[in-house]
Amino acid sequence: MARVYNWQLGREMSYWYPEDRPKKQFAAVFDINKCIACQTCTLACKTTWTSGKGQEYMLWNNVETKPYGFYPLAWDLKLLQMLGAQDWKGGAYPGETLFESAPAGQRVMGWRPEERDYSYPNVGEDDCAGRIENGAGLAVPHLTWFFYLARICNHCTYPACLAACPRGSIYKRPEDGIVLVDQGRCRGYQECVQACPYKKVFFNPMTGTSEKCIACFPKIEQGLQPQCFVNCIGKIRMAGWVSKPEDARADNPIDYLVHVKKVALPLFPQFGLEPNVYYIPPVHAPASFLHQMFGPGAEKAVETYRSAVDDPDLGGLMGLFGCTEKVVPRWKRSGDSILGLEENGDEIVRVPMREPVFIRQAFDQKYQIARTNCP
């Protein structure tokens, strides 16, 4: 095991390979507050990549309801139970990661889902965390709650799948940090399936190889966002590039949300993989649950997000989500507009801070006719 630095944990940790960060790291921000679990992202991915034989059960992208939704079944609960109670101290995590708690003879602590664990992708959908008792009122955080968690591969800085593969069939691309299974080399040992805590590697029973989300790399190579991003009707997603904290740039939209405003947080950072999909936590869920899922910055992130209405930069940047198919590496606010920019400053898209309001009169004076109120 090598010693590597994991900024999400605020410390060095053990990993199977030495630290070797890519030139750029693919990353994403998902705003949970905007997700309605329409599963359009799921279908966009399914129809693009996993319509083949042996891929029937695979959902490289899925949306599950928390706290009672899982795909595969109990993926997070099982691992949290295996890891045992761990603590954060301030912003740092002195607890054990999945690499540091690996059992004898294994590279990563993990578990391998069985077929039936994949059989209920909609389990727990829209199930509340509790009953609505007599006299319950509406308060924030909600007394009873649920939220939708959209999940893809996190294209981790320290991928457990990559560490676990005994024959080096999984690699992290140096140019963009995307993690891929070499389909020409994989022999289907399923070690990666066992090791990935997010359960985003899947065994194809027809070809006998394991497959995973590829971050739509053919699109990324053309400067375009992946299918699950551009098909999101809730516009909850933004793809881009995340830097190390010390290299963060305020004009990089992902860096701004992750490092400057700290409003977007990694999923289960305590696992130690430095995952690169960052979530804006839901404002209505209890802090203790968010703390477990997103780390100690969750409460502050919610507070910051709720203040976005008074923050023209943060509030404006949220308007860039889902407004262009292109990856937006730079941004700036100009008056009442938010500009999405190329690396060289060329404008990709311009979004108004406030959409203009038009009031459509119910009666058309010109034609002397009542308008029907349909789209």
Place this chain on the structure above:
Amino acid sequence: MRPNLLLTILVAAALGGCQKSKVPVSTFEVMVVPAATVPESPTDAAWDKAPEYLAKLIPQDLVEPRLLVPSTPEVRVRAIAAGGEVAFRLEWVDSTQNDLARPAEFVDACAIQLPAQVGPDVPAPQMGETGMGVEIAYWNAGWQASANGRGDDIQDVYPNAAVDHYPFQAASLPKDSPEQAAMAARYSPARALGNSVSGPHSSSVQDLIAEGPGTITPADQTTSRGRGERTELGWVVVITRRLPQGFSESTRDQVAFAVWQGAQEEVGPRKMRTGWVPLAMKEAS
């Protein structure tokens, strides 16, 4: 102790006690017997003339992921050579038949390994080492089932599967046309890349080369053949490969064996294996 493991040990003991006396035994080496032809079938009577070597298996516990709980205790080996080929017959006890790889399910398998070069310096027994490679012939129970006619399409893996539609089965694509095959390949990247693991499988054996743990790579082509059959107690498998160049009655070589029990979640490095076992050729009588 797991019930399957206990059963395996008990049955192995029984098998050892019931060994047919007519089969000669080789104590210190795998003795290759020359013959007119190599028997393809594990039940061929010709095997009765080949001495049997009892190869003790140990868990692979040198590289992660390691096998920490021993399973198959031994494999019984016989060998016959003819026409530039050598056939190894491997027989071991395995109470469960596992020939279908699915999520969290693994197949039974075995392998023979020889140094890439016959000579006094042998590679490390565990998959060889850099500059001193090994040749491996790997037999897989799932591939055997496919080769026997089960097939390895999705309906063969899941006979009751009901699938609405695959894009490559659109009406606009003529059935079994090159256009349809090309589109199907786009949805099966392992097959599109020619990964021989991914099938379809007409042979139960794959030839591999390696220069250390984690380095196994398919040989340029698989020339070895295999045939495995289920017995009352486990498996008996014949793997036939080319005779190592330079191996004769006047030289010695080495051979190693490995066995995987799918029911014990053994796959890849999680296996029972031997070290090098001396390999000798009996002089033609």
